[in-house]
Amino acid sequence: MGPFSITALPAADGFGDPQVSWCVAADGIRILHAGDTLFHGWWWLAAQRCGPFDAAFLPAGGAIVDLPPRQPPSPLPAGMDPRQAAVAGKLLGARQVVPIHYGPLHEAENYRQAIDPAGTFEAAARELGVEARVLQPGELLSVQPSE
Numbered sequence: 001m002g003p004f005s006i007t008a009l010p011a012a013d014g015f016g017d018p019q020v021s022w023c024v025a026a027d028g029i030r031i032l033h034a035g036d037t038l039f040h041g042w043w044w045l046a047a048q049r050c051g052p053f054d055a056a057f058l059p060a061g062g063a064i065v066d067l068p069p070r071q072p073p074s075p076l077p078a079g080m081d082p083r084q085a086a087v088a089g090k091l092l093g094a095r096q097v098v099p100i101h102y103g104p105l106h107e108a109e110n111y112r113q114a115i116d117p118a119g120t121f122e123a124a125a126r127e128l129g130v131e132a133r134v135l136q137p138g139e140l141l142s143v144q145p146s147e
Contacts, residue, residue, distance in 0.1 A: 003026045003027060004024060004025065004026045005023075005024075005025040005026070006022060006023070006024050007022070007023040007025075007049065008021075008022060009022070009023055009032070009045075009046045009049070010040070010045070010046075011034060011036075011037035011038075011040070011042070012037060012038050012040050013037060013038055013078060013079060014038055014065070014074060014076065014077060014078030014079060015065075015070060015078060019035060019037055020035070021033065021034040021037060021046065022035075023046070023049075023050035023053070028145030028146070029143050029144070029145050030050060030051065030052065030053050030054055030146075031053065031055050031056070031057070031143065032046065032050070032053045032055070032056040032058075032092065032094065033100075034056065034059060034088070035059065036059055036078070036079045037058075037059060037079060037080065038077075038078075038079060038080060039087070039088060043088050043091035043092050044091060046092060047093050051092065051093055052093055052094075052146055053092055053093065053094040053095065054094075054095050054096065054143045054146055055094060055095065055096045055097070055133075055141060055143050056088070056089050056092050056094035056097050057098045058080060058085040058088050058089060058097060058098070058099060058100065059079040059080045059099075059100055059101040059102075060080060060082040060084075060099035060100065060101065060102050060114075060117045060118075060120075060121045061077075061079060061081075061101045061102035061103075061113040061114060061117050062077040062079065062080065062081025062082060062084075062102075062113060062114035063077055063078050063079060063101075063111050063113045063114075064076070064077055064078070064111075064112045064113075065111050065112075066110045067110055077114075079101060081114050081117075081120075082099065082114055082117045082118075082120035082121035082124055083120065083121075083124040085097065085099055085121055085124075086121055086124035086125040086128050086132070087124070087128065089125065089128075089130045089132075090128045090129070090130050094130070094131075095146065096131045096133045096141070096143070097125060097130050097132055098132075098133045098134070098141060099121045099132070099134060102114070102117035102118065103117070103118075
């Protein structure tokens with residue numbers, strides 16, 4: 001599409017709904033947006049097919065969800081938790097990893113996210129040598145192409 005190359009990549013969520021992650025590339029920059037995915041074994045495949053990624057946006061809320069149509073509720077997260085997001089970023093070989101799908105917009109009675117998702121993600125990323133970039137609402141991410 002114009003200057004953009006868009007590639008669908010495998011993903012999975014905790015509800016069994018069809019999911020996909022997206023690699024968007026243009027002008028020598030590659031971004032991965034992983035949506036609501038769980039931790040899975042396709043990270044290496046994504047890196048081989050579309051990498052290297054200049055930035056990866058990975059869910060880090062680790063939400064435990066209790067929805068009326070999904071009963072009984074699962075006690076396991078419906079998407080990646082902060083540590084899993086850091087590990088996925090490492091496996092992807094992403095230059096920067098940005099946690100998504102957590103925070104005030106994701107606080108609801110039937111949606112309990114991990115405690116301190118951003119702080120836990122930053123600590124796990126640091127431990128793994130992953131460049132973490134926690135953005136504030138409305139903050140822009142400047143991405144330069146890999147050398």
